[in-house]
Structure formats: structure tokens, C-alpha cells
Amino acid sequence: GDRRGVSSYRLMVGDEIHTLFTPLTFYKPRYNGLRLDIGGRRHSATLLLSRVSDPNGLSAAQVGTFTSGNGTNATHLLGGHANMALGELTRLGLTYVNVHNAHTQLDLNHGNPLNGTLTVLQNQPLRKLWVRLRDDSPADRSDGAVLLAYDIVLVDTSGQELRGSEIGFLPKIEGGIRRGGALVADGSEQILLEYDLQALDVAGVHSADLRSARVELDVANDYRVEVASNLQKDGRGSAANTVFLTELRAPGNVRDRSNTGVVEVDYGLPVANEIFGLDWDLPQWRGLSLKGEVAFNRRLRRYPNPALDRHHQVTRTAGAGYAHLAYQRDPWMVFVEALSIDDDYATRYWVTDP
Numbered sequence: 472g473d474r475r476g477v478s479s480y481r482l483m484v485g486d487e488i489h490t491l492f493t494p495l496t497f498y499k500p501r502y503n504g505l506r507l508d509i510g511g512r513r514h515s516a517t518l519l520l521s522r523v524s525d526p527n528g529l530s531a532a533q534v535g536t537f538t539s540g541n542g543t544n545a546t547h548l549l550g551g552h553a554n555m556a557l558g559e560l561t562r563l564g565l566t567y568v569n570v571h572n573a574h575t576q577l578d579l580n581h582g583n584p585l586n587g588t589l590t591v592l593q594n595q596p597l598r599k600l601w602v603r604l605r606d607d608s609p610a611d612r613s614d615g616a617v618l619l620a621y622d623i624v625l626v627d628t629s630g631q632e633l634r635g636s637e638i639g640f641l642p643k644i645e646g647g648i649r650r651g652g653a654l655v656a657d658g659s660e661q662i663l664l665e666y667d668l669q670a671l672d673v674a675g676v677h678s679a680d681l682r683s684a685r686v687e688l689d690v691a692n693d694y695r696v697e698v699a700s701n702l703q704k705d706g707r708g709s710a711a712n713t714v715f716l717t718e719l720r721a722p723g724n725v726r727d728r729s730n731t732g733v734v735e736v737d738y739g740l741p742v743a744n745e746i747f748g749l750d751w752d753l754p755q756w757r758g759l760s761l762k763g764e765v766a767f768n769r770r771l772r773r774y775p776n777p778a779l780d781r782h783h784q785v786t787r788t789a790g791a792g793y794a795h796l797a798y799q800r801d802p803w804m805v806f807v808e809a810l811s812i813d814d815d816y817a818t819r820y821w822v823t824d825p
Contacts, residue, residue, distance in 0.1 A: 477512040492552040495766040496566045496748040513556040521548040544590040566748035570820045587743030594775045596679040598669040599701040604662040607695040612658035614726035616694035619653045624685045638673045683774045683783040691731040694721045739772025739785040744820045763794030789813035
């Protein structure tokens, strides 16, 4: 680090670096990577760079083994926060955080690198696709997920659309209780739909020929929909466990099937997550103080197919925000707080084994 007058900078590369941008964007007390801080009288900024897939590099025993250390695949994190003074009292902050999968063998003009890409082990034809429905409020043990109907829509590389109900491609179903013409999962119960894509052979179309797969579910009540595939695991070999990621949740704890409707699950493996944030702070002005933040989250997934250069992309967005307002005039004080966070707003990212 160095300092000149009121300006200074500090560069750190290490492990367990306490780092906080804002409550809604980035907080990691044990951050690993590079951190650059720049400060002045009216401004300050922080830049972060990290390789979260191999935070401490390879050990001597790992060198030469087939891990992400081969340099082909990695998961990178980059982020920045700038804090600027507006007048004598008010400060405004801007935040950007991005984590994405990188493939070093792709050309630099292969799309926006911040949108992520499939790793070598991710980019394989799907063999199995699972959709799981559970009770989103299992503690009440009643009025959980209700499945009325289901179907799968497959699109091949030529653009041809195949609907499972029309070609006889149906899932294997486990769990659930048949009640009133529907499958129901209450409490700890679950309904599991398994699509065996490796057995697909319709009009010459196989799993390796697919560009996308979308599951349509007619659901009701208090449901949670989760998805997984044979490529969505927490490791390799027989010890690897399949990882289910939440796709959809019912708004509220509905009990009367008033939310019955068709929801779509467009499958893709996670490749990137990014957050844009704006925060402000007015600490004191004639007894008034105001502090708050709004943030926008974008999550990206891609459907795997090694024969394609451009993969089908699935994008989900969510928002969050809060505001604190306080006014003090002795002997009275008024404090008001408002907040709103979308259910699928996420500052986390599932790091796959590259």
C-alpha cells in the first residue's frame, strides 16, 4: 500500500480476508483472492478478483491429475464497490458482483464471458433429468404440493419440437399419494419425475441431438419445484451425490388450490450469477437520517450439448431492497423500516466440479 496526501491504496492477496460491500450484495468474512482498495477524501472503491473453484491452487499431490487445475476450466469471481460523496453529508454506492464458469479453450469473441459457459464435464449429453416436487412448508404436514398433470417438451438442433405426451416419452414417477385425481406430497413426502433421456429414440432424435428440454407442470397449493440431472453432482465417481436446485416456489402457503396453473421448468446447468446494487446513506440532516439499498440479481443457466457452439440459455431475475428512515427531535424519535426480497433472489452460486 501507499499514501499521498488524502489519497491511498492498499493491495491484498491472501486467505480469510474480511470483506463487506453491502448487506444485499456481498459479505464474506473469509474471502480468498485479490482485494484492491482505493480511497480519497470524497470517494473510495474496492475491487475483488478470485478463482473460487481452486482458491488455493493445487497441492503437490494434485499436480498432473484431472482437476480444474489443468487450466481449461475455472469458476471466477469479480466484483467492485464504489462509494462517492454527494455534497457534505450524503454518500452513494454502486456495486457489481459476478461469478461465472470459464472455459479457456474458447475464443475471446465467444459471447460475453461474464455470462459464463459450460465446463468440459458439464457439456455432455444428458442421460437423466429429474424434477422433484415437495411441500414448501413441511412443518404443517398438510396442503403441500399437488401435481395434476405433466409433460416434457424437447427441441432438437434443427428446431423440431417434440412433446413427450405425443411421442410416448413419459417419466418414471416415484412418491406422492393419489388423492382426487392428483398426486399430493405433504410434509416430508415428495414426488419425483425421472426422464430417461438416454433411452430417447424418436424419429432419429436422441439425447445428443437436443438443444433444450422444458418440463411443464400443472401444480397447485404450497409447492416447491427442484431440478437435477446426471451432470448436476457434487463430485465424481460413485461417491458423488446428485444436487437438486430449487427452480420454483409457490407464492405464499396456499391451501385451497386457488393457484392452480401450469408452470414451466426450462432446464439448464448453472453457469453464472451476477448482482447490481445501489445504496445510499444520509447519516444526519436536521434530525433526519436515511439509509437503504436496492439490488438486482440475474442467474444464468445453459442446456448442455457438446455438438453446439451456442447453447440454449435460461435467465432468471430477481430483486431486493430495504430502506431505514429515522427522525429524532428530543425527546421523540420515529424509526421506519421497509424491505422487500424476492424469494429467488440469490447471492450464492453452486460451484460445480470442473
